[in-house]
Amino acid sequence: MRTYSISEAAKKLNLTVYTLRYYDKEGLMPFVERTPSGTRLFKESDIGALKIIECLKATGMPIKEIKSFIDWCSEGDSTLQQRYDMFMERKASVEAQMEELRKTMEVIEHKCMYYKTALDAGTEDIHKNDKVGSSITN
């Protein structure tokens, strides 16, 4: 069974070795084994687990909460409910973030059009008779 050094793992995950060691220090990787002399050996499944950790980070979850999840995983079936609840919360959070991004996108697209028009006219004055009249708000 192939293993990876910390720098190989970092490359596969698009992280730095500093970050991986930091995650380890924060208790996010209790499953990564070591050689007798202390060098970390990353298994394929460890890379997979780290991808899940990256996924949780992408939902905006702080590292301390991710650690709770890792701890629950080590505790076994008695924490299944917590883990399920956690993922349902993450799902709701991602849905909310998507909704906010959609609203943000509407404003940004409006601004793109505003500046396209102004650029074609050579001046922002083209928008002078809009309901509100500021280069920042329109």
Next chain:
Amino acid sequence: MRTYSISEAAKKLNLTVYTLRYYDKEGLMPFVERTPSGTRLFKESDIGALKIIECLKATGMPIKEIKSFIDWCSEGDSTLQQRYDMFMERKASVEAQMEELRKTMEVIEHKCMYYKTALDAGTEDIHKNDKVGSSITN
């Protein structure tokens, strides 16, 4: 023309007065006027401008870059191209973020189903014969 105190403006924007003063210090609000004794007076249009600033923040733009945009606004028509380019960049960035959130959501939803099944069965062992077999990666 009605104006708002800093605490009223903060309430309208769901920010703290600390944050608003911080933004001012960072040069994000050169348009906000003051009373002779130095108290800030927020016009309706200032609130609007701050909403745009919050919108840019929501795209992940750092405050220093938002300041460039505010500076460009003060410089007039000669910066129209920069401002247009900036909003087009923001648009691309938001699109990329939405795509990443979509991918994240797929993984999270998979995990929700994984834990629903495990919870119904009372044990994670129900997933023992999946391709890869870890409580973290499945």
Next chain:
DNA sequence: ACTTGACCTAGAGTTAACTATAGGGATTAA
């Protein structure tokens, strides 16, 4: 045996974006 390069830990430093405190001034109600 010796050098090289990757690994290790402990701990210090960085950055962004707040958040809070201290000390003081102005406006309003009693």
Next chain:
DNA sequence: TTAATCCCTATAGTTAACTCTAGGTCAAGT
């Protein structure tokens, strides 16, 4: 006129998530 409640500045402190340095170990090649 005095107390409360806002406002102000300057500056210090906080937090998260890295990022880096110093000093040392270890395995492989020459």
